[in-house]
Amino acid sequence: MAWSGRGDRKDVGIVRKKDKRERILKAAVDVFFEKGFYEATVxxxxxRAGVGKGTVYEYFANKEQLFKEMxxxxxxxxxxxxxxxxxxEPGSAQEILTRFAHIHIGFVEKHLSLAALIFEGQRGPLYWLRDWWRQIKEKKVAVIRRVIENGVTQGEFRPVDPRVAAEAFLGLLAVSQLPLVLQERIKPGSASSRETLEQLLDIFFNGLLSK
Structure with a gap:
């Protein structure tokens, strides 16, 4: 196929640069997951990405920036x-939150190495990520809080502090993903992450008290 002009060559160059950046980011996920932040090297x-060390620095100023952009x-x-x-998609507040939970677990299953790194980044020694992570968490809280507020307004949920409920819901998701992100060995008869999620959702929506 013949090139039609400089514009085509420029577009191909942009695509190649994007491809290199994506390869570097994918390799970073694997290496950081295997070695940890401090042991991993540029x-x-x-x-792992199939590029020169200098190429990495064309896209990222240092290892910290690469980790954060990853x-x-x-x-x-x-x-x-x-x-x-x-x-x-339409649905009741409970249905929307249930979908949220399953989307979350599905993402963790699909991107397990990245999910494990995100989990470690929240609680590990990477202090320089904590303020940034809190900002990300607030975005998630805002989405969940809005759904819960709508549920209270519609009479589906009893009056509760929507932020506290949103934080509790995020805690539920964190617990359900632990066997995955920590790569715990599942003993015979143990509940899977999805089975654990269903139990936690039932407790969240219905409580512990018998009716």
Missing amino acids: EEIAT FQEGVDAYLQAIRTQLLG
């Missing part, structure tokens, strides 16, 4: 999945 990430890409993909699969 050189190893470059080798996080950002993952969180953006997560939030986009929530927006496209959740908010555009």
